[in-house]
Amino acid sequence: MTIATAKAARKKFLPFALPDVGEAELAQVKEALENGWVTTGPKAKQFERDFAAMVGAKHAVALNSCTAALHLALEAVGVQRGDEVITTPYTFAASAEVVRYFDARPVLVDVDARTLNIRPDLIEAAITPRTKAIMPVHIGGLAAELGPISEIAGRHGLPVIEDAAHAFPATYGGRTIGAISTVTCFSFYATKTITTGEGGMLCTEDDAIADRCRVMSLHGISRDAWKRYTAEGSWYYEINAAGFKYNLTDIAAGIGIAQLSRAGQMMARRRAIAARFNEAFEQEPALEIPAHFPDRQHAWHLYMLRLRPARLTIDRDRFIELLRARNIGTSVHFIPLHLHPYYRDTYGYRPDDFPVANREYLREISLPIYSKMADDDVTDVIEAVLDIAREHQG
Numbered sequence: 001m002t003i004a005t006a007k008a009a010r011k012k013f014l015p016f017a018l019p020d021v022g023e024a025e026l027a028q029v030k031e032a033l034e035n036g037w038v039t040t041g042p043k044a045k046q047f048e049r050d051f052a053a054m055v056g057a058k059h060a061v062a063l064n065s066c067t068a069a070l071h072l073a074l075e076a077v078g079v080q081r082g083d084e085v086i087t088t089p090y091t092f093a094a095s096a097e098v099v100r101y102f103d104a105r106p107v108l109v110d111v112d113a114r115t116l117n118i119r120p121d122l123i124e125a126a127i128t129p130r131t132k133a134i135m136p137v138h139i140g141g142l143a144a145e146l147g148p149i150s151e152i153a154g155r156h157g158l159p160v161i162e163d164a165a166h167a168f169p170a171t172y173g174g175r176t177i178g179a180i181s182t183v184t185c186f187s188f189y190a191t192k193t194i195t196t197g198e199g200g201m202l203c204t205e206d207d208a209i210a211d212r213c214r215v216m217s218l219h220g221i222s223r224d225a226w227k228r229y230t231a232e233g234s235w236y237y238e239i240n241a242a243g244f245k246y247n248l249t250d251i252a253a254g255i256g257i258a259q260l261s262r263a264g265q266m267m268a269r270r271r272a273i274a275a276r277f278n279e280a281f282e283q284e285p286a287l288e289i290p291a292h293f294p295d296r297q298h299a300w301h302l303y304m305l306r307l308r309p310a311r312l313t314i315d316r317d318r319f320i321e322l323l324r325a326r327n328i329g330t331s332v333h334f335i336p337l338h339l340h341p342y343y344r345d346t347y348g349y350r351p352d353d354f355p356v357a358n359r360e361y362l363r364e365i366s367l368p369i370y371s372k373m374a375d376d377d378v379t380d381v382i383e384a385v386l387d388i389a390r391e392h393q394g
Helices: 001-009 022-035 044-056 067-075 096-099 121-125 146-156 207-216 227-229 250-261 261-283 318-323 341-347 355-361 375-391
Strands: 057-064 083-087 104-108 133-135 160-161 184-185 199-204 301-308 364-367
Touching: 022 044, 022 250, 044 057, 044 199, 044 250, 057 207, 067 096, 067 160, 067 184, 067 199, 067 207, 083 096, 083 250, 096 104, 121 146, 121 250, 133 146, 146 341, 160 261, 199 207, 250 261, 261 301
Parallel strands: 083 104, 083 133, 160 184
Antiparallel strands: 057 199, 184 199, 301 364
8 A cells, every 4th residue: 555545545434335224214114013014914015016116017026035036936937957047157146046946057158248247149059958047137237138138038938037136226228127027036135226134026927927936935825825914814824835935024125115215316326426437437548437328227236347457557456455445345246156166166167168257357346336425435436446546557
């Protein structure tokens, strides 16, 4: 750390991500506690209705994680042992691990160097008689190329299950993510664009898939099992399948209801921060700003800055260390799946099996971008990034 860098450091550490919660969320939690519904109940059902209306989906199923939503979606479309599901190596663990839950194989397809989303032109060659679904991931909140992906899936009679953990509220071709593909799965984890602490939502237009996912989300019990503790319910229930325990609590759903009411405001703030970052970094030779397009609304869950190694005398890891010395929190999204010991050892992957994913990971830094950031926070991030890039330009 240089003397100049030390003098310019913030006095207080800026976390990489913070949830934006306040009085509205507290009021919802208080109401849930006072009315006696702390597990799945009327607030969970309201959250489903509100969310479905916001994304334009026919059905929304509230769950305890996006991982649960992805798992239920694959179960609902019939994935079994020995099947294959096409997805991307440039994603978080959940996208592939849910495939392994079935003892099926995640078939990885490399990503586009600009967007970091799965390349549609490589998907068709990966399809085999064992392929049961295509699972694109909307990295950072930028929608994948759903048009070409849907065309390929349609030709082969395959469902498309969107991993939209980053993609609320995003659009593609003027349509809201959530009502485009066979199933869309969202995350409300603590760092996401809206949060319930832990939580997820499964959206679909398909009645049969929605019914199956509701049943399987709560032990395989008939879909209105939660009503058995209401005046209109009954003690009697039937187990129709060996299901799971994936339901969302009313406490969490209450937080979600409040977050939905503020989603537009929080989106506008993230968009404003992204615009400031883009303007500051776009002309800097050592930096590459994230892809964004006029035909789709970026959710800006992540601001995925990339370095140009040939223009720097330091690598990505050192760049992160210097930002940390300036009290700026960062992260890296993502370590590609094929580099992790489990997938490397199970399938014999080498780093260059997916060369674009491997190369882009080595130069990616995710900067803080969340609605609680003050203007001074944004300025501090910009100044730190530019100072380090210019001090270490190659």
